[in-house]
Amino acid sequence: MTFNITRRALTRGLAALAIATTALTGLAQGALAETSLRMAVPDPAGSSVGRAATRFAELVAEKTGGEVTVEVFPDGVLFGGDQNAAVNQLGSGALDGLILASSVYASFEPKMNAISLPYLFSDYDQLKAYLGGEPGDELLASLDRFGIHGLGFFLRTFRDVTTKDRAITKAEDFKGLTLRTPNNPLFVALFQALGANPTPMAFSEVYTALQLGAIEGQENPVEVPYNNKFAEVQGQLNITQHLADSFLVALSNNAWQSIPEAHRDAVQQAADEMIAEHDAEEIAAEQEIIAKLKEQGMQVNHFADGELARVQEIARGIYPQFEAQIGAEFMQKSLDFVKK
Structure with missing residues (x-):
C-alpha cells in the first residue's frame, strides 16, 4: 500500500515537473526570440x-x-x-x-x-x-x-546659408564669405566656385565658432539653425536651396x-x-520653421531676379570634377533621372 501511494505521488510530482519545465522552456524561448x-x-x-x-x-x-x-x-x-x-x-x-x-x-x-x-x-x-x-x-x-x-x-529639406550680417541676394555676395561646411569635397568645391572661403569643421564646434566670429556663416537645412539656436549668433537666413541631402x-x-x-x-x-x-x-514644416526663425529676429533673404540662374550655372560647373568619383555611369543615370 505504501509503495502504491508513493508511486502515485511520484507520478504526480513528475507530471508537475514536466509542466513546469515546459513553461520555463517556453519563457526562455520567448526571451530568446x-x-x-x-x-x-x-x-x-x-x-x-x-x-x-x-x-x-x-x-x-x-x-x-x-x-x-x-x-x-x-x-x-x-x-x-x-x-x-x-x-x-x-x-x-x-x-x-x-x-x-x-x-x-x-x-x-x-x-x-x-x-x-x-x-x-x-x-x-x-x-x-x-x-x-x-x-x-x-x-x-x-x-x-x-x-x-x-x-x-x-x-x-534643401540646404540654405545663414550668415551673421551679410545678406545673400546675388552671386557676388558669396565672395570672401568664411563659411562652415561638412568635411566633404563636393561642398567645399561648390563654395570655392562661388568665391566663398569654405571651412570644414565638426558640427559640434559650429555654434562656438559662429559666436566667436571664427566663421561668418554655415549652411544646413533650416531645421538645423532652428534646433541649435543659431538665431542667437546669426542674423541672416539666405534661402539659397543650393543642394539636397x-x-x-x-x-x-x-x-x-x-x-x-x-x-x-x-x-x-x-x-x-x-x-x-x-x-x-x-x-x-519647412515654411513654419522659416517663419519661426524670422520671429526670432533673423532676416529672410531671397535671390534677386535672375540671380538664381547665375548661381545655378556656376554651381553646376563643378559637376565634371566629381564625375570620376561618382562614376560616369551613375552620374549620367542621375542626370537622366531628373530629366524625365
Missing part, C-alpha cells in the same frame, strides 16, 4: 532625425509584436560625436543601427555625392522619387561591401542577420512607413 537593437543618431531626440528614429522604433515594435525592439540613442553618444567613426562602427557591427546624413557616407562611397550635386533636383517630388527609386536602391546596395544593410533614405537608415549586417527571418520584412516595412511619414512632415 526578442531581438533588441540599439540605434544611434547624431542629433537631439526632439530633432527631425531624432523623431524619425523614435517613430521607426515604434513601428518596428508594432509590426513585429514586440519580438524586435529598437532603442534610440541621440546626440551621437554611441559614437562620441565622430560621424565618420560611426560609419566604421556600423560596418564592424559595433553599432547595431545608425541614421546619418548621406553626405557623410560619401567619404566611404563616393556615389553618395550624386544626391548632393548642387541644384540637381528641381523640387521635393523629384528628390523623393530619386531616393525611393532605382538610383536610391543602387546606392543602398553599394553599402553591402562595408558590412552595412541599408533600409532606405528619408529626405532633408538625405538621411540614411541602416543596420549593420550583423544586426540584420540577428533579426529572425520571419520579422525582416516587417522591419523593412517599418522603415518604409516611417520614411513616407517623415518626408511629408519635413516638407510641410
Whole structure:
C-alpha cells in the first residue's frame, strides 16, 4: 500500500515537473526570440532625425509584436560625436543601427555625392522619387561591401546659408564669405566656385565658432539653425536651396542577420512607413520653421531676379570634377533621372 501511494505521488510530482519545465522552456524561448537593437543618431531626440528614429522604433515594435525592439540613442553618444567613426562602427557591427546624413557616407562611397550635386533636383517630388527609386536602391546596395544593410533614405529639406550680417541676394555676395561646411569635397568645391572661403569643421564646434566670429556663416537645412539656436549668433537666413541631402537608415549586417527571418520584412516595412511619414512632415514644416526663425529676429533673404540662374550655372560647373568619383555611369543615370 505504501509503495502504491508513493508511486502515485511520484507520478504526480513528475507530471508537475514536466509542466513546469515546459513553461520555463517556453519563457526562455520567448526571451530568446526578442531581438533588441540599439540605434544611434547624431542629433537631439526632439530633432527631425531624432523623431524619425523614435517613430521607426515604434513601428518596428508594432509590426513585429514586440519580438524586435529598437532603442534610440541621440546626440551621437554611441559614437562620441565622430560621424565618420560611426560609419566604421556600423560596418564592424559595433553599432547595431545608425541614421546619418548621406553626405557623410560619401567619404566611404563616393556615389553618395550624386544626391548632393548642387541644384540637381528641381523640387521635393523629384528628390523623393530619386531616393525611393532605382538610383536610391543602387546606392543602398553599394553599402553591402562595408558590412552595412541599408533600409532606405528619408529626405532633408534643401540646404540654405545663414550668415551673421551679410545678406545673400546675388552671386557676388558669396565672395570672401568664411563659411562652415561638412568635411566633404563636393561642398567645399561648390563654395570655392562661388568665391566663398569654405571651412570644414565638426558640427559640434559650429555654434562656438559662429559666436566667436571664427566663421561668418554655415549652411544646413533650416531645421538645423532652428534646433541649435543659431538665431542667437546669426542674423541672416539666405534661402539659397543650393543642394539636397538625405538621411540614411541602416543596420549593420550583423544586426540584420540577428533579426529572425520571419520579422525582416516587417522591419523593412517599418522603415518604409516611417520614411513616407517623415518626408511629408519635413516638407510641410519647412515654411513654419522659416517663419519661426524670422520671429526670432533673423532676416529672410531671397535671390534677386535672375540671380538664381547665375548661381545655378556656376554651381553646376563643378559637376565634371566629381564625375570620376561618382562614376560616369551613375552620374549620367542621375542626370537622366531628373530629366524625365
